[in-house]
Amino acid sequence: MAKLGVIVSVFFPPVSVFMVSMLPLALLAVAIIFYLLTWIVYAQTAARPLTLSSFPWDPRRILKLNRILFLSTIPTNISLIPVALSLIKYRLWTMRGSQGLMRPVIIFIYGGAWSSGSKQIYTLLGAQLRAMGYVAVIPDYTTFPRGRSKEMEEDVQMAIRWTQEYCETYGGDPSQIYLMGHSAGAHLCSLTIIKDCVQQWVNTARHERQELVKESPVLAGLLQEYVSQVELPPEATKKLERQPLPRLRGLILCSGVYDISEHLEHEMVRGVEEVSAMSRVMGNSLLSFGMNSPAMILQEIARASSSPSLSLSSFPSKLSSHLTAKAKAGDTQQDSLQTSSHLSDFRSLLPEKVLVVHGEDDKTVPASSSVRLHKELQAFLSTPLDAVRLHVISNMMHQAPIVAIMPSFKTPSPFSQHLIQTYRDFIETPSHASAAI
Numbered sequence: 089m090a091k092l093g094v095i096v097s098v099f100f101p102p103v104s105v106f107m108v109s110m111l112p113l114a115l116l117a118v119a120i121i122f123y124l125l126t127w128i129v130y131a132q133t134a135a136r137p138l139t140l141s142s143f144p145w146d147p148r149r150i151l152k153l154n155r156i157l158f159l160s161t162i163p164t165n166i167s168l169i170p171v172a173l174s175l176i177k178y179r180l181w182t183m184r185g186s187q188g189l190m191r192p193v194i195i196f197i198y199g200g201a202w203s204s205g206s207k208q209i210y211t212l213l214g215a216q217l218r219a220m221g222y223v224a225v226i227p228d229y230t231t232f233p234r235g236r237s238k239e240m241e242e243d244v245q246m247a248i249r250w251t252q253e254y255c256e257t258y259g260g261d262p263s264q265i266y267l268m269g270h271s272a273g274a275h276l277c278s279l280t281i282i283k284d285c286v287q288q289w290v291n292t293a294r295h296e297r298q299e300l301v302k303e304s305p306v307l308a309g310l311l312q313e314y315v316s317q318v319e320l321p322p323e324a325t326k327k328l329e330r331q332p333l334p335r336l337r338g339l340i341l342c343s344g345v346y347d348i349s350e351h352l353e354h355e356m357v358r359g360v361e362e363v364s365a366m367s368r369v370m371g372n373s374l375l376s377f378g379m380n381s382p383a384m385i386l387q388e389i390a391r392a393s394s395s396p397s398l399s400l401s402s403f404p405s406k407l408s409s410h411l412t413a414k415a416k417a418g419d420t421q422q423d424s425l426q427t428s429s430h431l432s433d434f435r436s437l438l439p440e441k442v443l444v445v446h447g448e449d450d451k452t453v454p455a456s457s458s459v460r461l462h463k464e465l466q467a468f469l470s471t472p473l474d475a476v477r478l479h480v481i482s483n484m485m486h487q488a489p490i491v492a493i494m495p496s497f498k499t500p501s502p503f504s505q506h507l508i509q510t511y512r513d514f515i516e517t518p519s520h521a522s523a524a525i
Contacts, residue, residue, distance in 0.1 A: 160452070248280075455480050
């Protein structure tokens with residue numbers, strides 16, 4: 089056909105003229121399609137009410153969003169078709185009840201950019217976890233725009249408490265509860281647990297630690313949030329929200345966002361910050377970003393613990409410097425003893441062990457996010473050596489840590505067996521964290 093086109097063009101000049109004259113129209117049609125696709129995305133997900141003038145016109149932003157659509161979003165959705173077919177088969181023909189005794193329990197919190205998702209999509213993940221010998225709990229939670237981060241955290245808390253109370257009914261061991269999350273779900277898992285640990289940590293030495301955290305805008309904000317909650321009259325708040333969460337056996341965090349400000353910069357580079365719900369869910373301010381960043385909270389706890397003599401002042405004027413400061417070591421023996429005590433107390437509240445998994449080729453959330461969280465966690469769970477495990481897997485993309493282990497009609501993912509073994513080893517290896525505290 090290509091040769092025929094060349095022959096026709098050479099021996100019939102009018103055809104060549106016609107093709108050349110049509111080229112601008114073809115390019116114009118492509119440009120119009122690109123713009124329409126981008127505007128449709130904006131109309132569905134834009135961060136602000138749209139008028140004609142607020143639609144994106146800059147060709148650079150149009151190209152960025154179309155690149156994501158054609159090179160990432162659409163191919164990813166197409167690749168999930170075999171998984172969807174397996175899900176239909178499983179739900180219609182395979183799903184059956186089962187009974188077991190005292191098995192580890194996995195609570196899975198799905199992702200979806202804090203604005204989408206459903207537990208129904210992850211039925212096959214539950215089936216895989218059950219086949220591995222575990223009890224799977226996959227709850228739904230409030231997503232944007234019906235809720236912000238606070239409501240999402242509350243839903244994760246309720247899922248943990250419900251599981252703690254009722255998992256034995258389904259053959260689960262309440263002393264072996266693991267919280268697992270992917271993407272936005274990994275963020276919510278880590279944020280919910282770490283914020284609960286901060287509240288408990290402050291309460292164990294209330295006066296001393298209230299003074300300690302005032303120097304950090306992030307920690308002071310969390311403390312004020314907690315104080316405001318517990319000072320409400322009983323009829324205005326849920327009883328369960330005032331109680332600390334049970335200590336979990338472990339956290340499994342996959343492809344997560346752990347620093348909101350840092351990830352917003354990545355969204356801006358990709359050109360999706362206007363259609364992403366993240367900044368709206370997290371409060372649209374530098375302070376609220378810090379209060380919703382697990383890595384930042386851990387960094388501030390380590391820094392505050394190592395600086396018990398910090399001069400106290402109003403935090404708004406120091407916000408920027410505190411959000412970028414690195415943890416500092418105590419410079420006296422007394423400070424070292426106090427630091428050790430504070431860190432030990434906080435360590436005793438964290439889950440006994442943490443597994444952090446990320447794909448090296450993840451374009452949606454860079455692997456540096458997990459590397460940063462792993463580094464901050466090591467300040468608290470440095471012993472035993474495998475209490476915090478980091479797996480950055482080559483050639484693996486954003487959804488693979490979960491989708492790869494789900495049954496599918498197509499050839500199993502090359503990461504499937506490695507991931508299953510990684511999760512199994514983490515869950516079934518006895519924890520020695522209690523001996524290290």
